[in-house]
Amino acid sequence: MSQPITLVSHLLCPYVQRAAIVLLEKGVPFTRKNIDLANKPDWFLAISPLGKVPVLQVGEAAIFESAVICEYLDETQAPPLHPADPLARARHRGWMELGSAILNDIAGVYSAPDEASLQLKAQQLAQKWAQVEAALSGGPYFAGVEFTLVDAVFAPVFRYYDAFEAIAPLRANLSLAPWPQIEAWRRALAQRPSVQQAVVADYPQRLLAFLQQRKSFLGALLQPAAASCTL
Structure with a gap:
């Protein structure tokens, strides 16, 4: 791109990570x-009608919503991360939507006020992961050896499980162990340079601190385990 690229972001937002991963995969300088989402500056609200990150600034133009940003980058920058076949591309977009639905369920997990609510969300997650497991074959990535936008969507999802699986009372119900193909996919994505570089070095500590600060059942479980860290 000849125009300067800026990714307006928040240090913990998984949707920002998607955009960062795609930029890094394509070698686009940015x-x-x-920004502080609790104190959004006026300039940000002027370019983000929904008041959410990420926003991609391309010169003077602003693009909001992570899915739109990823699609724009894939249409304008090589190498393509979507399949060339229209049917396969449409199917990949569907799985990307499922990735967003899983993120919503994860938010329900860390916001659940009691154990019963958390277990309900855990069951909903298990149903979705079973569908993902059935869709995988061969690996190491979602569609085989080629990294795609589906991988960029799911890589930030897996980071939450590093925190969940550190909590003994949750290991049985919030674990990816029942799905070996997903676990292998998770490990492969964790080794991808773009995935590693999409977050700051102390991201795990920041995520633990964020979860600990939730006034929720999960937050209470995390109180003794979370590292001291400020967002």
């Missing part, structure tokens, strides 16, 4: 501009 700068990051982190």
Whole structure:
């Protein structure tokens, strides 16, 4: 791109990570501009009608919503991360939507006020993961040896499980162990340079601190385990 690229972001947002991963996969130079979502500046609200990150600034133009940003980058920058076949591309977009639905269920897990509510969300997650497991074959990535936009969507999802699986009372119900293909996919994505570089070095500590600060059942479980860290 000849125009300067800025990714307006927040240090913990998984949707920001999607956009960062795609930019890194395509080798597009960009700068990051982190904002405080609890105190959104006026300039940000002027370019983000929904008041959410990420926003991709391309010169003077602003693009909002992570899915739109990823699609724009894939249409304008090589190498393509969507399949060439229209039917396969449409199916991949569907799995990307499922990735967003899983993120919503994860938010329900860390916001659940009691154990019963958390277990309900865990069951909903298990149903979705069973569908994902059935769709995988061969690996190491979602569609085989080629990294795609589906991988960019799911890589940030797996980071939550590092925190969940550190909590003994949750290991049985919030674990990916029942799905070996998903576990292998998770490990492969964790080794991808773009995935590693999409977050700051102390991201795991920041995520633990964020979860600990939730006034929820999960937050209470995390109180003794979370590292001291400020967002």
